[in-house]
Amino acid sequence: MASTSDHSKEHSNRSSIKKPKYHHGDLRRALIQAALQLIAERGVEALTLREVAQQVGVSRMAPYRHFADKAALLAAVAEEGFRALKAQLLQAAGHLEPVERLQAIGVAYVDYAVTHAAHYRVMFGTGRADPQSFPALFQVAAETFDVLVQTLVAGQQNGTIRATEPKQQAQMAWSLVHGLSMLAIDGHLTAVGCGSAAELAVEATRSLAEGLRRQDGT
Amino acid sequence: MASTSDHSKEHSNRSSIKKPKYHHGDLRRALIQAALQLIAERGVEALTLREVAQQVGVSRMAPYRHFADKAALLAAVAEEGFRALKAQLLQAAGHLEPVERLQAIGVAYVDYAVTHAAHYRVMFGTGRADPQSFPALFQVAAETFDVLVQTLVAGQQNGTIRATEPKQQAQMAWSLVHGLSMLAIDGHLTAVGCGSAAELAVEATRSLAEGLRRQDGT
DNA sequence: TGACCTATGTAGACATTGTCAACATTTATT
């Protein structure tokens, strides 16, 4: 079967038909994608390194050439998630004014979390590990957080948002949407049966924005 | 070696020196306690059913007489955590007026979470499981949530809290403190270096209470 | 071109772990 693979290396990752070469080409990316799919299907708990490898079509030890261990792969998956989340937040922000942008970001955040529930769980499931272990992960998480901070700073410069420490405001806002997302994912909100997570997100971010909005006094 | 254990059964659980009896007495409780300790020491990920059994001094299959599987034990641990949390919230509530009580509850909540970080993680780590599997867990979680709701209802009757749907208000409040707790536990807040979780909790609950407080308009 | 080095992928082996079955012992019930 090696006779048909002579002219296959003209481009390594542009051909749509994958040939079983000894060297995969971009195994790292493929592993992350496969892990992501399996996690979405059956949750993180059920994720198996061996199955990820099999899904990609490599032997069970191949992933270890790209990730130190299972935790490292999960960290990479989480990293990927933060990148996507950050992108979605930036897109939602659009050209809105700070206060409206804040609300839009909040709703988009919760939307991302509940839409990619399993993935979102991974993003915050690796958290107990020391930040030193996965600097890239905490880096992109910080960047995502920064989207919030920047919006608040803009609002303060704009004069539409209360002039207290913006980082602290951002931490509160983040706490609100993160908590809302987690509770929604875990089914702790539906149990009370009051409204969908999306509706609550709209309401919560409205309330938050109102609280942060500059009023006559300060 | 069985010759020395004749008169050992005078009382089963009141003696301070444990004798290796065939029947443990209250194995279920002991298993939960041991699991709790091990989790606090090395995290949930590192928890092993076999080690829990060994810690209690019982064979590896003994726990299965009291818990269907590992997940069931974890659910029991989580349940225990919710009970303790609920108790702490009720104690913090004291005889304060609704608005102050709300703040006190919020701060106590975050305090519990960061103090019992590993345990708190377990409480919300079993969440992806369907509520049907562990009804007692969701029951006590709901009771904990109810402490919040009741406070808000009291505030509405009192006229000190805005008269919107109290459950929704409670969901927002819960989201805030839960998100704050989780981010603090995961080290996502210290990374930004702005203040301790406790300080932020004080600030956040103050802001929340202010937002919910009844104002001239509504 | 061919020798060699490094990156990458593979197969074997092993300790750990959750859990099923079958057996033992203790306690409760008749």
Add this chain to the structure above:
DNA sequence: AATAAATGTTGACAATGTCTACATAGGTCA
């Protein structure tokens, strides 16, 4: 006292993460 129901034990097994040693591909340089 006899028997059933709880409760605890040991043996076995498949799945999993990961170590070690080996194989192969691609690039470098003489």
